[in-house]
Amino acid sequence: MTIDLGKKVGMVEDFYLDPQSSNVIGFVIKNGLFSHHALLLSSIQGIGQDALTLTKEDALIKEQDNPALSSAFKGKDILSYRVLSEGGTVVGTLGNVLFNVALPQAIQVTGYELSGGLRQRISNQYPTFTAQQIIRYGQDVLVVPDAVATELMK
Incomplete structure (x- = not known):
């Protein structure tokens, strides 16, 4: 929603993540049937439960106009990542980002939540770990210390 015109400019569809710092650097905004733009955090005025606001619509940019966005991870991709211990044990698959x-x-x-089985869905309690506990982001895996992996598998 733009503050200057009070106009809805799109829907947040994804986010860009700098894995080194765990900082979100922007959002993917869907603003048409096939149109997507990027919104840098520096352009956000506020975040509410139902919307985020920006000062002007021209804050929406093309991804290729910002090199940091082109090299960042996208949230949708991370949610398909497997979590792996240092020792090579698959702990599970990411289910949510906190x-x-x-x-x-x-x-x-x-932090991150693992996707769970029936017991976790019924109790609505999923194994979680902090972003600081990640040793490495791989191409399709997150690597955590063996001690963290052991706790997640309990």
């Missing part, structure tokens, strides 16, 4: 959105210009991934 954010700290207290400061709109400094959104950070604070």
Whole structure:
């Protein structure tokens, strides 16, 4: 939603992540049937339960116009990642990303939840780990210390 015109400019469809810092650097905004733009965090005015606001519509840019976006991970891709221990044991698959959105210009991934089985879905309690516990982001895996993996598999 733009503050200047009070106009809806699209829907948040994904996010860009800098895996080194765990910072979200922007969002993918779907603003047409086949049209997507990027929105950098520096352009966000505020984040509410139902919307994020930006000052002007021209804050929407093309991904290729910002080199940091082109090299960032996208959230949808991360949700298909497997979690692997240092020792090579597959712990599970990511099911959710946890954010700290207290400061709109400094959104950070604070942790991850594993996708769970029937027991986790019924109890709505999923194994979680913090972003700081990740040793490495691979092409399609996140590597965590063996001790973290052991806790996640309990």
